[in-house]
Amino acid sequence: MTKTNENMVRVDRREALKVAGASVLAIGFASTAHATPEDAVKYIGEKTGGAAATEGSAKVTIKLPEIAENGATVPITVVVDSPMTDADHVKHIHLVADGNPSPQIVSFNLTPGCGKAEVSTRIRLGKTQNVIAAAVMSDGSVHTNKQEVKVTIGGCGG
Template sequence: MQTRREMLGRSAAVAGLLAGLGLLPAAAQAAWSGAAFDAKTLADLTRALGVATPTESKDITIQGPDIAENGAVVPLGCATALAGVARMMILVEKNPAMLCALFDVTDAVEPSFNVRVKMGQSSNVMAVAVMGDGRVLFAQKEVKVTLGGCGG
């Protein structure tokens, strides 16, 4: 009968052999556009992503507090019921990096996402949907950030 120690030793040897042959999967890596996350303005962001200028739409919704008492953790959400969404984004206008979240969407995914972002000051927050046909739609909401819970 094998002891636990012997089994673990053989398992480690097999794992080492498989890794050496390249048969184990590599670590998952997130692909992201550095230029998009470095963009400071909406024009720079659209240029970095290669999309058209967004137009306002009632079909895109943005959720978030009117007044955020803690700018370090502001809950935001974006959603749409439109078919053919290829990408959803959440933007905060006055953040050092305007692009806060970017989600690639397929038809198998409901385009509804919730995130928590850091906001340094009161700003407009936008939910942007890039459609499969090239249209870019957005919704906007102002979120006021207060310090210490004082009204803003």
């Protein structure tokens, strides 16, 4: 076991954290009940009027850290491939969590005036889970994609 500071400084945090598995941690949601992936799907159905969704759609890109340093503040960017014209644009982007106390995170409502379907925000994730982005297009079609985020566990018993 060598523990010199100098040879550890350049540790790649992401590499180091790939010692993985599954976690439970609560940040501001001291709640026992958690949404399930089924709840997430159901919620998306409610928000989109039950339209059949194209899952894993290449039109929807989610940028999320693979590992969130703290679940309380996780930066996310969603980009939807759309010309954003009057005839063809994104109307809504729903962000949904499948492991938080409730599935809904935020819904963005866009218009052709946006020019580009790209939005960023910061979200709370109580534990390692998937974040789903569901884009509702002006023709009523729904495109979804999802991305897993590992939420870190603090060292001290906290």
